[in-house]
Amino acid sequence: MNPIDERLKQLAREAQRHPPKTPQRRLALAKLLSAIQQSRKLTRPYQGQFQGFYEDIYDEAKQRLFCHICEKIDDYDPNREVLQWVNFLLKQRFFIEASRTILPTTPKGIDPKKVSRLTLDDLDRKTCNELNPQLNPSLSQDVLQCLESDPEGVFKGTYTSDNPAANFQFLAIKLLSGYSWKEISEELGIKISTLSSFYQRCLTKFAPKFREYLS
Structure with a gap:
């Protein structure tokens, strides 16, 4: 031994x-x-x-x-x-x-093993479709700007767990900035599974809105 x-x-x-x-x-x-x-x-x-x-x-x-x-x-x-x-x-x-x-749930048709969490560094190196080809829209620098401006207030106004701070705008920008789910969970006091499921639902829900803003 x-x-x-x-x-x-x-x-x-x-x-x-x-x-x-x-x-x-x-x-x-x-x-x-x-x-x-x-x-x-x-x-x-x-x-x-x-x-x-x-x-x-x-x-x-x-x-x-x-x-x-x-x-x-x-x-x-x-x-x-x-x-x-x-x-x-x-x-x-x-x-x-x-x-x-x-990763308790992901939108139908998406393989959770192939979903990537993007960072700003990733976006500098690769195109969005190379990073997350299954997600529509893929988060990109243009989408980041769209999230920050939030013309209609829909990203900030959509939140989970009766906590306005846990909104889609906040989560998406945090993830793009390289924060982990664990760090975000601790900051908000909400379980990772709840935040992750909410985030995946929002990606699908807001796909048409992103296409509208970025067209």
């Missing part, structure tokens, strides 16, 4: 030795999670899929994994390597759960 695996196993056993919710167990768990992160051996499943959303899904999956480790450390079998245990959970359970949370 290599030193990393041995260290992780020692920390897991140390956490198991202490009763739940005790300071000793919390300390051991904190050290265990830190060591897992520092090992740089956490798997990154399904790379190349979920373009533009992958990092959000991966961060959510890691949070769920770490919460599970803290709550279910007694389920760990010391006969297994810790990384084998956590990587199995991350790939087979928590990444899948996180992807369903962040």
Whole structure:
């Protein structure tokens, strides 16, 4: 067994030795999670899929994994390597759960694995159709200007969760500026799944409006 695996196993056993919710167990768990992160051996499943959303899904999956480790450390079998245990959970359970949370629904006919979140840098390098050929309209620099001007106030006036701050104009401009769903969710206090679903519906709803403005 290599030193990393041995260290992780020692920390897991140390956490198991202490009763739940005790300071000793919390300390051991904190050290265990830190060591897992520092090992740089956490798997990154399904790379190349979920373009533009992958990092959000991966961060959510890691949070769920770490919460599970803290709550279910007694389920760990010391006969297994810790990384084998956590990587199995991350790939087979928590990444899948996180992807369903962040991409619960997409408009009919759109493959969520091929949807990209655009940034201003992307728009400088590629045309809109190259980035998101399935979305009509694709977000572009012209669309960004359209969003900001919002001649009829429809983008700002369309919002979710009874929160005027969570409007389509705000979300679209944030995403174009490179913010992640996680960052936007924390700023608004609204779940990622709610915001993502609302945003996808708005893309379809406002497609005719974008074509009208940009024609």
